[in-house]
Amino acid sequence: MATEGSGERPEQNGVTGEAESEQPAATEELELTEPVEQDAPNETVEEPGPTLYQILTEMKYPPLGAALEAFIEAGLPEFKEVLVAHPLQNPENGHCSVGEAFWLYWLVKSLEPKVVIESGSLEGYSLWFLRQAAPQGSRVLAFDPHNEPAIPLDGIDFYPFDWMETNLNALPGRETLVFFDDHFNQRVRVEQCVWRRIRHTAFHDNYTRPDQGHLPLRYAGLADLVRCQFIFPDLRCDPVFTDYETNRQAYRWLTYCEINVGVLG
Numbered sequence: 001m002a003t004e005g006s007g008e009r010p011e012q013n014g015v016t017g018e019a020e021s022e023q024p025a026a027t028e029e030l031e032l033t034e035p036v037e038q039d040a041p042n043e044t045v046e047e048p049g050p051t052l053y054q055i056l057t058e059m060k061y062p063p064l065g066a067a068l069e070a071f072i073e074a075g076l077p078e079f080k081e082v083l084v085a086h087p088l089q090n091p092e093n094g095h096c097s098v099g100e101a102f103w104l105y106w107l108v109k110s111l112e113p114k115v116v117i118e119s120g121s122l123e124g125y126s127l128w129f130l131r132q133a134a135p136q137g138s139r140v141l142a143f144d145p146h147n148e149p150a151i152p153l154d155g156i157d158f159y160p161f162d163w164m165e166t167n168l169n170a171l172p173g174r175e176t177l178v179f180f181d182d183h184f185n186q187r188v189r190v191e192q193c194v195w196r197r198i199r200h201t202a203f204h205d206n207y208t209r210p211d212q213g214h215l216p217l218r219y220a221g222l223a224d225l226v227r228c229q230f231i232f233p234d235l236r237c238d239p240v241f242t243d244y245e246t247n248r249q250a251y252r253w254l255t256y257c258e259i260n261v262g263v264l265g
């Protein structure tokens with residue numbers, strides 16, 4: 001396995017796949033066979049409120065339901081603490097907006113996936129929120145062939161290549177969330193998730209303009225590759241979301257997609 005932030009390709013059979021070997025990258029395998037830590041038994045569990053997933057699947061949208069507004073209000077104080085502690089207080093252009101970071105944070109908090117993957121990390125702005133939200137004992141993997149994150153990589157395995165250059169056979173697909181922000185064809189990414197039997201995905205830049213990336217995802221829906229899609233609303237209910245002095249990025253149609261993992265039978 002690549003060490004945290006090492007930038008190396010993951011090892012297979014104790015050999016690092018990069019320098020000596022001319023093997024096609026697709027034969028390499030991430031060491032995901034390690035057991036993912038389970039919740040300790042007998043832990044006191046607080047009475048849960050509605051999860052984001054329940055809200056997404058049960059609410060009618062638009063308009064925003066009261067449940068969603070209450071959910072945002074309940075989540076904001078915790079999110080603001082994470083935002084204030086972000087190591088990139090003046091990130092480069094190209095990162096997601098603060099509102100989208102909020103949704104990503106709460107998507108991970110609500111789904112509690114065992115593995116969180118980001119494809120397209122740039123400096124690590126969104127990756128920080130994914131990492132902070134990821135449950136204890138989960139794995140966080142990040143892929144970017146062109147940029148290395150500038151945040152501390154504690155608890156993150158970073159790989160400087162496309163996620164399809166790895167063999168993720170041991171992935172607990174139904175308990176994995178992949179966030180795609182890599183400007184790659186979104187329809188193809190959906191097909192890759194179907195193939196890998198990954199259930200939860202989020203896509204950034206799912207533009208509604210016909211000349212941008214929205215249509216490929218729509219086609220994925222039409223082809224029965226996705227079970228449900230939900231475009232997160234642009235948040236303006238708190239100054240933290242509209243402070244464009246420190247956060248220049250605008251909202252760009254963050255979309256949750258539940259992949260139809262049964263489509264391959």
Ligand SMILES: C[S@@+](CC[C@H](N)C(=O)[O-])C[C@H]1O[C@@H](n2cnc3c(N)ncnc32)[C@H](O)[C@@H]1O
Pocket residue numbers: 094095096119120121122123124125126127143144145146147161162163181182183184
């Ligand atoms: C919009 S930026 C990501 C922003 C980041 N998610 C954030 O919010 O801070 C897009 C990134 O995708 C990366 N990228 C391009 N092709 C990629 C690929 N095949 N796999 C993963 N990342 C890729 C680019 O290098 C770039 O850093």
